[in-house]
Amino acid sequence: MRSEAGWGLKLGAAAGLMFLHLPLLLIFLYAFTTEEKSFQFPPPGLTTKWFATAWFDRPDIWGPLYLSIKVAAIATLLALIFGTLAAAALSRAKFYGKDSLSLLFILPIALPGIITGIALRSAFDIMNLPFSTWTIILGHATFCIVVVYNNVLARFRRINSNMVEASMDLGADGFQTFRFVVLPQIASALLAGGMLAFALSFDEVIVTTFTAGQQSTLPIWMLQELIRPRQRPVTNVVAIIVIAVTFIPILCAYYLTREGEHTGGGGR
């Protein structure tokens, strides 16, 4: 076996990675263009004024930004609780139908988002539930549970069960064992899962369009700008903010879980 990659393979891999990364760079470039009516390339001139415009002259950004953060925070909290419970139950127990249950928990990301969205929407209709922040959170938490579940489950599988038994043998009760033996071991997986869930919720648009009614989260604001653009570079400025808000948690999650396990690639 060759221990060096052939040039064809290297070229293929490099080209593939470039395809994945170059488009995002353009978002940054266009935030500085002086042209606001079209996507002219190369930009006719460069300016930093759009950052100031976004901050001072566009109050319509703040409401959606605030709503997105609020929804993501609450959905993440709910997902942490329910996802961890589900992972704890399914990692230790053996019972009939367990495989079907694990499939059930990944279903919200296995089925297309539009199905989740319209299903929730029709359920709200049937129950005469008016749209509110909580209807958005309900949808987001449902698929955020999966992300936490995947991360924590992977960690539970690596925990040595001898340690739990040793703790019990030494006289700790179940809650002490959880507090002093289990929790410290799963803490970083919880943090990672929570960050990924936050990033996922902050960025979600497909389910949200069905559960938000007239409310605007940041992604919905952006979608409206994409369909009916006003000041195009301002959209780029917001896009950069979104990139920052989602990248930082993802990087942290990666460093928290990098030893030996991958944060589930099919996270969404």
Added chain:
Amino acid sequence: MRGLSDLFYKRPGALTAMLLGPPLAWIGIVYIGSLLALLLQSFYHLDDFSGIIIHEFTLSTYGQLFESSNLQTIGRTVAMAAIVTITSAIIAFPIAYYAARFARGKTKALFYLAVMMPLWSSYLVKVYAWKLILAKEGIITWAAGGLGLGGVLDALLTLPVIGGSSLSFSYIGTFLVFLYIWLPYMILPLQAALERVPKNYIEASADLGATPRQTFRTVILPLALPGVIAGSIFTFSLTLGDYIIPQIVGNSRPFIGQAVYTLQGTAGDIPLAAAFTVVPMLIMGVYLALAKRAGAFDAL
């Protein structure tokens, strides 16, 4: 406290039930309940004259799916999903293969991040990036002009079906955006499958006189197949259900997702919208069953 924890120790089933209860109730009631509500709606129908939904059991709404325009929508979506899946497998392979077999230490971590970052970065931002790229006055037109390929681009756009007034309003554009956005979902499971190919199989194959090409075709590729299938679950399912990409980049002929969105929104025909969503569910159900048989779930 002690008594409770003793009970849990003696009856582990009780603990499992207590742990599982709340999340199961959430997924069961909120999610499965909603799905069933949706399914129920698909058996109602919309009265054409009054625009009121008639709450009686009927299969006529499913019958509407077989009208030619709706069949075309379904066919168009499935074809797009298939092409996107195949192309992404081809593009993903060198990246996954290099990362699994040759990258070590820092390079490997870098590869992993290089795939994870685009995967997790904002969906809308990525779509928006392609709006910039594909615009008539955008970078592709500029690059094609600079390389003297402007004529090629124009010729491409005059092609029937896949062409359009600009890349931004053509199936070529829709395809590129789908491909770009779902590609990482193909790379990761494929890489996971390739990592699991035992090294001594490859050495054994070489010892037994196979050329690298033969080893690749008869040892590595079959073992990587579950990874491709696992990845294709994502690329296929995500393409089937997306309605934002074809709305922003593409022409006016709808995909399943757009049809669902318009039907439940402006048209107010929830039954038909519900029936439409059963199509991707059915396709994915069959697909998942086949994938499970091929052992693809181990590569997820």
